[in-house]
Amino acid sequence: MAHKTIFITGGASGIGRAVAVKFGSQGWFVGLADIDETGMRETAAMLPAGKSSVHKLDVRDREAWDAALADCAKASGGKIDVVFNNAGIPLGGQLIENTVGEIERCLDINLKGVLFGAQAAHPWLKASAPGSCLLNTASAAGIYGTPGASVYSATKFGVRAITECLDAEWAPDGIKVCDLMPGFIDTPLIDKNPNAASNEDIRTRVTEAGLEITPVVEVAEAAWKAVHGTDLHNRVGKTAHRIAFAARWMPGRLRKMTRTQLRPLGN
Numbered sequence: 354m355a356h357k358t359i360f361i362t363g364g365a366s367g368i369g370r371a372v373a374v375k376f377g378s379q380g381w382f383v384g385l386a387d388i389d390e391t392g393m394r395e396t397a398a399m400l401p402a403g404k405s406s407v408h409k410l411d412v413r414d415r416e417a418w419d420a421a422l423a424d425c426a427k428a429s430g431g432k433i434d435v436v437f438n439n440a441g442i443p444l445g446g447q448l449i450e451n452t453v454g455e456i457e458r459c460l461d462i463n464l465k466g467v468l469f470g471a472q473a474a475h476p477w478l479k480a481s482a483p484g485s486c487l488l489n490t491a492s493a494a495g496i497y498g499t500p501g502a503s504v505y506s507a508t509k510f511g512v513r514a515i516t517e518c519l520d521a522e523w524a525p526d527g528i529k530v531c532d533l534m535p536g537f538i539d540t541p542l543i544d545k546n547p548n549a550a551s552n553e554d555i556r557t558r559v560t561e562a563g564l565e566i567t568p569v570v571e572v573a574e575a576a577w578k579a580v581h582g583t584d585l586h587n588r589v590g591k592t593a594h595r596i597a598f599a600a601r602w603m604p605g606r607l608r609k610m611t612r613t614q615l616r617p618l619g620n
Contacts, residue, residue, distance in 0.1 A: 356380055356381060356382050356404075356429075356430070357380075357381050357382070357434040357435070358381065358382040358383075358384065358425070358426070358429040358430070358432060358433045358434050358435070359372075359373075359376045359381050359382075359383055359384065359433075359434065359435040359436075359437060359580075360384040360386065360421075360422060360425050360433050360435070360436045360437065360474075361373050361383065361384065361385055361386065361437040361439055362386045362387065362410065362412055362437065362438060362439050362440035362466070362470065363386075363387055363439040363440035363441065363490075364383075364384075364385030364386055364387050364392075364393055364396055364407075364439075365385070365387035365388075365389035365390075365391075365392025365393045365395070365396060366387075366389070366392050366396070367569060368439055368490065368533075368535070368569060368572050368573075368576075369385070369387070369396070369437070369439045369440070370392075370395075370396045370399070370569075371569040371570055371572060371573035372437060372439070372572070372573045372576045372577075373385060373396050373399070373400060373405070374396075374399050374400065374573065375570075375573035375574065375576065375577055376435075376576075376577070377399070377400035377401055377404060377405065379577070380404075381404075382404050382405065382406075382428075382429040382430070383400055383404065383405045383406075384405070384406050384407075384408060384421075384422075384425030384428070384429065384433070385397060385405060385406065385407045385408065386407075386408045386409075386410040386412075386421050386425075386440075387409070387410065387440070388409060388410070388411055390407070390409055393407040393408075393409075394407065406424065406425055406428035406429065408421040408424055408425060409421075412440045412462060412465075412466030412467075412469060412470060413461045413462060413465055413466055413469070414469075415469045415472070415473070418469050418470060418472075418473035419473050422436075422473055422474065422477055426477065432477065432480060432481045433474070433477040433478065433481060433485075434478075434481045434484065434485050434486070435478075435485065435486045435487075435488060435580055436470060436471075436474035436477070436478060436486075436487050436488070437488045437490075437576065438466070438467045438470040438471065438474075438487065438488065438489040438490065438512075439488075439489075439490040440462060440466055441462060441463045441466075441490060441508075442458065442459060442462050442463065443502075443505060444456075444458075444459040444502065444504050444505045445501050445502045445505065446501060446502075447501060447503075448503045448504065451504060455504075456504050459504050459505060459508060460504065460507075460508060463505070463508035463509070463511075463512070464507075464508045464511045464512065467489055467511075467512050467515055468515065471487060471489075471515065471519060474487055475523070475526075475528070478523075478526075478528045479523075479526045479527070479528060482526055482527030482528050483527035484527075484529075485527070485528050485529065486528070486529040486530070486531065486579075486580045487519065487523070487528060487529070487530045487531075488531055488532065488533065488576060488579055488580060489512050489515065489516050489530075489531075489532040489533070490512070490532065490533050490535075491509050491512040491513045491516065491532040491533060491534045491586070492505075492506075492509035492512075492534055492535060492536075493534055493535065493536040493588070493590070493592055493593035493596050493597075494506040494509045494510075495509030495510045495511075495512060495513040495534060496513075496534060496588075496593065496596045496597050496600055497596050497599075497600045497607060497611070498510075498611075499611075500611050500612075512532060513532060513534075513586065516530055516531060516532040516585065516586070517585065520585055529580075530585075531579050531580075531582075531584060531585050531586070531587060532579075532585070532586055532587065533572060533575055533576060533579060533587050533589055534586055534587060534588045534589065534593050534597075535567060535572050535575075535588075535589035535590055535593060536567055536589065536590035536591070536592030536593040536596075537566050537567065537590070537592060567589060567590035567591075567592070571589055571590065572589050575587050575589045
């Protein structure tokens with residue numbers, strides 16, 4: 354049986370790398386896309402020989418998307434079955450402290466990049482349908498707004514909305530659309546400061562709040578299940594599941610908790 358191909362943005366590290374290793378271990382051809390060429394080469398070295406390609410891609414560049422997907426298809430044998438819209442950056446701190454540059458960069462990468470990726474992916478996924486899939490990385494921050502991360506939360510609510518819209522728009526084309534909603538994941542991103550004004554990394558804040566940090570391998574397993582399953586939104590980790598439960602069944606309590614118990618990230 355012919356192999357299948359997945360194209361992954363943010364493939365140089367973290368969730369993208371873990372998903373690449375998972376799909377590669379199952380015999381898939383993996384197209385890696387990122388701005389970090391060194392990281393992509395390191396990820397490719399973890400995959401079976403001859404079963405991957407690397408593509409330097411800034412997801413904010415719409416034309417670059419077309420070129421990267423075409424190059425991936427050429428390397429993989431002509432088709433792409435899954436596009437994993439995963440590239441993203443964190444941004445924490447109170448909104449009044451975020452700079453214009455920080456806000457625009459987060460919106461451009463986390464939201465505009467997903468929209469551009471979906472546009473570029475559509476013809477490839479339509480050609481390989483049925484059975485093709487657009488998988489987006491949303492977040493538990495797209496379930497209920499996270500204090501101290503208003504811009505980031507807005508982008509992830511946006512990714513959730515894009516997923517729901519395209520689930521309907523692309524159904525006649527036989528393309529499955531779904532997303533991942535992880536909580537705090539053990540990747541290099543949580544070791545970064547949430548914004549330029551902060552001197553404390555995200556991991557420290559998460560630990561102080563008593564929240565779970567989920568191993569990245571769990572996200573890779575969730576991605577595999579999402580591509581092969583039927584759920585629209587796929588929550589990953591205890592934090593994501595608890596937030597979803599509270600948002601549905603205890604919204605008043607969740608609101609009170611976020612207003613009184615959580616110290617905003619970045620302060």
